[in-house]
Amino acid sequence: KTIARSLSSLPLAIGEFLVIAGFSALGTVIEQNKGAAWYVQNYPVDEPAFGFIDYPFILNFGLDHIYTEWYFLALLGALAASLTACTFTRQLPVWRVSADWKFLDRPATLLKMEESETLPRARSSDLASLLARRGYQVFVKGKKMYAFKGLIGRLAPIGVHAGLLLTLGGAAYSGLGGLGGSVMVPEGTEFQIGAGLRRGAPFAPTPAVAKDIVRVNDFTIEYLPNGQVSQFFSDLSVVDSKNGREIQRKTISVNVPLREGGVTMYQTDWEIASMQVRVAEVGFKTEDAAATSQGDSGPAPEAEDSATSGSASVELPEGAGESLSLPMANLEGKGNFQGRIWGTFLPLNPDSSDPVEAKRGVTLLARDFQSVAIYASDGSFAGVRRPGSGRPIEVDGLRLVVENMKGSTGLELKTDPGVPWVYAGFAGLMVTSFLSLLSHSQVWAVQSEGGGGTVLHVGGRSNRAKEEFKSELDDVLNQLPE
Amino acid sequence: MLAGNLTLASLLAARWVESGHFPLSNMYESLLFLAWGVTGVHLVVTERDGYSKSAVPGALAAPTALMVVAGATLALPPELQRASALVPALKSNWLMMHVSVMMLSYATLLVGSLSCVSFLLVDATQGFEGAKGALGFLDGLSEGKVRRRNRPRVGADGTVAAVMDAGEFPDDASPVLAGADLMREMDNLAYRCLGAGFALLTAGLISGAVWANEAWGSYWSWDPKETWALITWLVYATYLHSRLVAGKSKKEVATVGALGFVVVWVCYVGVNLWGVGLHSYGWFANK
Numbered sequence: 115k116t117i118a119r120s121l122s123s124l125p126l127a128i129g130e131f132l133v134i135a136g137f138s139a140l141g142t143v144i145e146q147n148k149g150a151a152w153y154v155q156n157y158p159v160d161e162p163a164f165g166f167i168d169y170p171f172i173l174n175f176g177l178d179h180i181y182t183e184w185y186f187l188a189l190l191g192a193l194a195a196s197l198t199a200c201t202f203t204r205q206l207p208v209w210r211v212s213a214d215w216k217f218l219d220r221p222a223t224l225l226k227m228e229e230s231e232t233l234p235r236a237r238s239s240d241l242a243s244l245l246a247r248r249g250y251q252v253f254v255k256g257k258k259m260y261a262f263k264g265l266i267g268r269l270a271p272i273g274v275h276a277g278l279l280l281t282l283g284g285a286a287y288s289g290l291g292g293l294g295g296s297v298m299v300p301e302g303t304e305f306q307i308g309a310g311l312r313r314g315a316p317f318a319p320t321p322a323v324a325k326d327i328v329r330v331n332d333f334t335i336e337y338l339p340n341g342q343v344s345q346f347f348s349d350l351s352v353v354d355s356k357n358g359r360e361i362q363r364k365t366i367s368v369n370v371p372l373r374e375g376g377v378t379m380y381q382t383d384w385e386i387a388s389m390q391v392r393v394a395e396v397g398f399k400t401e402d403a404a405a406t407s408q409g410d411s412g413p414a415p416e417a418e419d420s421a422t423s424g425s426a427s428v429e430l431p432e433g434a435g436e437s438l439s440l441p442m443a444n445l446e447g448k449g450n451f452q453g454r455i456w457g458t459f460l461p462l463n464p465d466s467s468d469p470v471e472a473k474r475g476v477t478l479l480a481r482d483f484q485s486v487a488i489y490a491s492d493g494s495f496a497g498v499r500r501p502g503s504g505r506p507i508e509v510d511g512l513r514l515v516v517e518n519m520k521g522s523t524g525l526e527l528k529t530d531p532g533v534p535w536v537y538a539g540f541a542g543l544m545v546t547s548f549l550s551l552l553s554h555s556q557v558w559a560v561q562s563e564g565g566g567g568t569v570l571h572v573g574g575r576s577n578r579a580k581e582e583f584k585s586e587l588d589d590v591l592n593q594l595p596e
Numbered sequence: 597m598l599a600g601n602l603t604l605a606s607l608l609a610a611r612w613v614e615s616g617h618f619p620l621s622n623m624y625e626s627l628l629f630l631a632w633g634v635t636g637v638h639l640v641v642t643e644r645d646g647y648s649k650s651a652v653p654g655a656l657a658a659p660t661a662l663m664v665v666a667g668a669t670l671a672l673p674p675e676l677q678r679a680s681a682l683v684p685a686l687k688s689n690w691l692m693m694h695v696s697v698m699m700l701s702y703a704t705l706l707v708g709s710l711s712c713v714s715f716l717l718v719d720a721t722q723g724f725e726g727a728k729g730a731l732g733f734l735d736g737l738s739e740g741k742v743r744r745r746n747r748p749r750v751g752a753d754g755t756v757a758a759v760m761d762a763g764e765f766p767d768d769a770s771p772v773l774a775g776a777d778l779m780r781e782m783d784n785l786a787y788r789c790l791g792a793g794f795a796l797l798t799a800g801l802i803s804g805a806v807w808a809n810e811a812w813g814s815y816w817s818w819d820p821k822e823t824w825a826l827i828t829w830l831v832y833a834t835y836l837h838s839r840l841v842a843g844k845s846k847k848e849v850a851t852v853g854a855l856g857f858v859v860v861w862v863c864y865v866g867v868n869l870w871g872v873g874l875h876s877y878g879w880f881a882n883k
Contacts, residue, residue, distance in 0.1 A: 124841045128834050135830040142820040142867070181818045285816070294813065338681050345684045368684040369811045380813045528813040536815060540802045547795040551788075578791065581784045 121199035130193045137189070141180040144172060153178055194282050197275050205272040212268050217258040218558045224573030227558075228580070229587050235596040236570040238559045244590050245557060259559040267552030268577065274550060277542030284535030291318045294528040300387040301520055304329040304353070307377060310527035321529055323375030326361065327353045333384065333523040335483055343482075346381050348523040376529050383524025386442045386456040386480055389501075390518040393460070394435030396511050435513070442480070442519075455481050462491060462510055476509050478516070486516045553579035557587070570594075597635050597658060604632035604665075617682055620695045623868065624677040627668035629696070630864075633703025634661045641707065641789060652718065652778070653785060656710040690807035697803055698825070701796035705832065705860050708789030712853030715782040719847055783846055786853055787839065794832045801825055824863035831859050 120126070144167075145152075153169040162168035176183040224230055238259045242252045250261040293314035299305050308324035331349040338344045345367050352362040352374050364372045372379045442456040461475035476496075477489040488496040488507055496509040499516045506515045557574035572591065576583035608628060611619040619625045638657040669677070682691075804822065805815040816822065835852045838844050 124837055128837050128841070131830040131834045131837075135827040138818075138823045138827050138830075141818060142823050146818065340681075342681060343684060344681065345687065369688040369690075371810065371813070378813055380811065382812060526813050530813075533809065533815070537806070540806065544799055544802055547798040551791050551795055579784075579788060581781060582788075 118199045118203050121196050122203045123196075127193075127196050127200065130189065130196060134186075134189050134193065137180055137186055140177065144177050144180075146181070147179055150178075190282065194279060197279055197282075201272060201275045201279075205275065209269055209272065212265060212554065215253060215260050215262060217253070217255055217260050218573075219258055219560055221560050221562060221571040224558050224560060224571045227573035228575045229584055230571070230573040231591060233570045233572065233591065233594060233596065235567055236594045237568070238561045238570055240594055241557075241559055241570065241572065241590070244593055248586065248590065250555070250557065257561040259557075261557045262555065264552040264554045264576075266549050268554040270546045270549035270552070273542055273546030277539045277546055280539030280542060281536050282539075284532040284537075284539055286532070287535060288530050288532030290315050292528065292530040292532065293318050293320065294526070294530075296382065296524060296526045298383065298385055298522045298524045299328075299330045300522040301330050301333040301348075306355075307352075307527065310379075310525065311377070311529065318529075319531075321376045323352075323377055325355045326375075327355055328379070329353055330523055331363075333521045335384070335521070337482075337484060341482075341484060346384060346523075348381055348525070350379070378528050378530075380526040380528075381523065382526040385444060385522040385524065386483070386519055387522040388442055388520045389440045389458055389478060389480070389486070389516065390437065390520070391440060391460070391478075392435045392437050392515045392517055394513045396508055396513050435515075437517075440478070445479075453481065455479060460512075460514075462512070476512065476514070480519065483519050483521065486519075488514070488516075551578070553577055553583065555579070555583050555586075597638055597654065600658075600661060601632060601635040601639060604628055604635065608632060615680070618692045618696075620691065620699065621682050621686055622676055622680070623865075624668050624672050626695070626699055626864075627664050627672075629699045630703055630706075631661045631664040631668070633700050634664065634706055637700075637704050637707045637789070641785060652714045652782065653707070653711050656714060657707055660706060660710065685811060688807065688811065690803065690810070694800060694803040694807050697796055698800035701793050701800050702860050702864055704789055704793035704796055705828070706857060708786050708793050709853050709857035709860070711782050711786035711789055712850040713857065715779055715786060715850040716847065716854055718779050718782060719850075779846070783850065786850065790832055790835060790853060790856075794829070794836060797825070797829050797832065801829060820867045821863070824859075824867050828856070828859050828863045831856050 150169075150173060153172050157163060157167060157169040157172055159168045159170065162171070172178055176185075180186055218224060221232075225232070238254065238257070242254055242259055242261070245261045246252050248263075250263045252259065252261040293311040295310040295312045297305050297310045304327050306324070307326050307328060308320065311320065311324055329351045331351060332347075333349075334347045336344040336347065347365050347367050349365045350363070350372055351360050352372070353359065354361050362372070362374050366372045366379065366381050368381050371381070438460070440458040440460060442458045445451045445455050445457045446453065457477060457479045459475050459477055461472065463471050463474065466472045474491040476491060478486050479489070480486045483501065486499050486501060488499065488509055490496050490509050497507045499505060499507055501516045501519050504515060504517075506513045508514075553576045555574065555576040557572065559573075560571045562569055562571065572587075574583065574587055608619045608625070611625065615621075620629055634657055638654060638661075642654065801822075804825070808817065808822075809815040831852070835849065835856060838849045838852055
């Protein structure tokens with residue numbers, strides 16, 4: 115009993131709020147989950163932040179993953195314990211006390227209240243009906259009257275605590291029983307659902323659907339006219355691993371996930387996976403190309419000038435040249451590359467015995483599916499092409515057409531048994547936190563004789579809306595006929 | 597205040613029509629929405645019967661709204677002020693619900709915290725006669741509603757303290773609200789405002805969490821913005837609980853509330869300026 119009493123102490127609760135707030139804030143100032151090397155680089159021992167925060171300090175105290183460290187979780191547990199203790203030792207008794215209504219019969223008691231007044235020649239029955247019209251529940255017994263409204267405002271905080279406990283409990287259940295992971299899947303390929311559920315507690319249950327396969331039929335990015343991304347779409351099929359039958363097919367996008375068998379799949383990331391190009395050596399001529407170039411009065415097109423050359427005369431005939439599929443590498447953060455960018459390399463003489471010559475080639479870079487930048491083997495910029503435009507570029511003695519780029523879709527998979535509980539807690543919190551704004555107002559009145567006639571003593575109070583109550587009572591008393 | 601509120605409302609409506617989406621997608625729009633919210637909350641709390649008639653809250657709320665609009669118009673680079681298309685993550689019906697509730701909660705909490713500041717200011721000036729005069733002057737400027745009595749003051753034994761006829765009772769509420777009365781009003785105003793703001797903040801946090809779960813599969817990822825919203829929530833929970841602790845003076849409680857003003861700004865703007873996390877839409881270029 116005494117443990118419960120001390121756990122429900124208000125100063126303790128306030129202390130818990132502030133310590134949790136403090137550690138949470140620390141976690142926003144010190145970037146979390148970055149990997150030890152990052153902290154070594156940014157918090158060096160010879161120049162510690164504030165004189166003492168260097169990477170050993172951070173890593174030893176777990177400040178790189180505060181929110182999953184034992185002391186933080188213990189703090190949350192303490193808060194939950196305080197919430198529980200408070201609900202039982204303080205709040206539920208309040209319920210019993212405030213639900214009891216009782217008459218008061220001594221004018222002196224009434225006149226000591228926050229709002230009190232004595233009115234000559236007034237009647238409690240008039241007061242009763244005025245209050246009833248304003249939503250009070252009124253009880254009259256002889257010369258005594260008691261009225262109240264807004265009792266729910268005193269009880270709602272209990273609901274707030276209960277809602278918080280549900281939420282915290284559900285979150286714990288999520289942490290212990292949930293599985294998750296992410297996959298990056300090139301379009302046209304498939305993956306097993308279980309491969310995306312590798313992260314989680316060892317005893318968390320694996321859903322039956324983990325055995326099944328998801329096929330990525332297509333991945334598309336929709337762009338706005340100004341080049342900005344409008345939306346990401348992945349066309350997915352969930353296939354039964356036992357018989358190959360398609361269980362579900364859905365095109366997901368950001369904010370529109372796919373749900374199957376307790377697993378939810380979200381569109382969260384993407385990559386450029388490969389580029390399809392058609393390459394031919396310059397000098398490759400068809401009859402058409404030869405005929406038109408003879409009639410061409412302009413200067414002969416050169417590799418560096420390909421961006422402005424008359425493309426009609428160097429059109430690469432359909433099917434000519436070699437079709438290659440080049441895998442693209444993620445170059446973000448490497449060297450001087452800023453932002454998301456992928457690149458691929460087309461070697462000119464890969465079979466050469468000279469090691470330097472073997473590494474000479476054309477570089478192709480792309481930031482998105484809209485355009486590709488091509489660079490010659492000497493590093494000079496050759497031009498930009500739009501995939502699928504069919505327009506060739508001449509570089510390093512090659513005539514190259516960028517035909518297509520294939521993407522990979524980045525999906526986040528999750529199972530989360532705690533969600534229903536957390537959502538239930540949320541719903542409770544939403545309702546009760548607003549109900550807690552209601553003020554519990556109480557009015558007592560006693561009719562007595564004095565001063566040559568009947569006199570009405572009125573006393574009242576409200577727990578939250580004190581000014582509003584004063585005003586309301588003023589109005590009511592103004593309307594009281596005398 | 598009313599003129600400011602209506603102008604901001606029409607500006608936001610115009611942006612809505614022009615861009616085709618709810619005007620809360622970048623820092624500029626949210627700052628204007630906040631200014632509209634602050635002026636709106638101020639109007640609501642001062643027009644409602646029983647709430648403060650003093651000019652002091654307005655003396656703090658109006659400059660705040662002004663600074664917000666000034667910051668949005670003068671400090672933000674023009675590219676960020678232009679209405680632009682929504683990024684995929686924002687293409688959801690939750691946008692209207694979550695962001696507007698959060699902005700309204702910030703507005704309400706800011707006005708409530710400013711009331712705490714008013715309390716502390718009045719408290720600090722109690723020793724100065726000149727301050728009382730200034731407050732009286734400010735109150736004279738505001739056309740506050742005055743509570744009227746139509747009944748005589750009567751002693752407990754029924755004797756009438758002042759003999760008057762029914763039609764001749766003077767207006768009871770004194771126009772010069774200074775000292776203890778004003779402080780009590782500020783304290784109550786702060787309590788009601790911060791209570792409402794807290795409920796709105798709770799709703800904002802919850803709607804954000806549900807949206808995050810639908811979009812990214814996680815209702816809580818300790819993202820800096822989420823974390824600071826939680827910190828704001830904890831600070832105001834401290835305020836509300838401090839009021840119940842026996843022995844805590846009103847001044848200490850008001851200090852907590854006043855500090856909340858800073859916390860709201862860190863949560864709203866500070867986090868975005870750092871440019872990290874899932875909420876970095878507005879300032880530094882995001883990847």
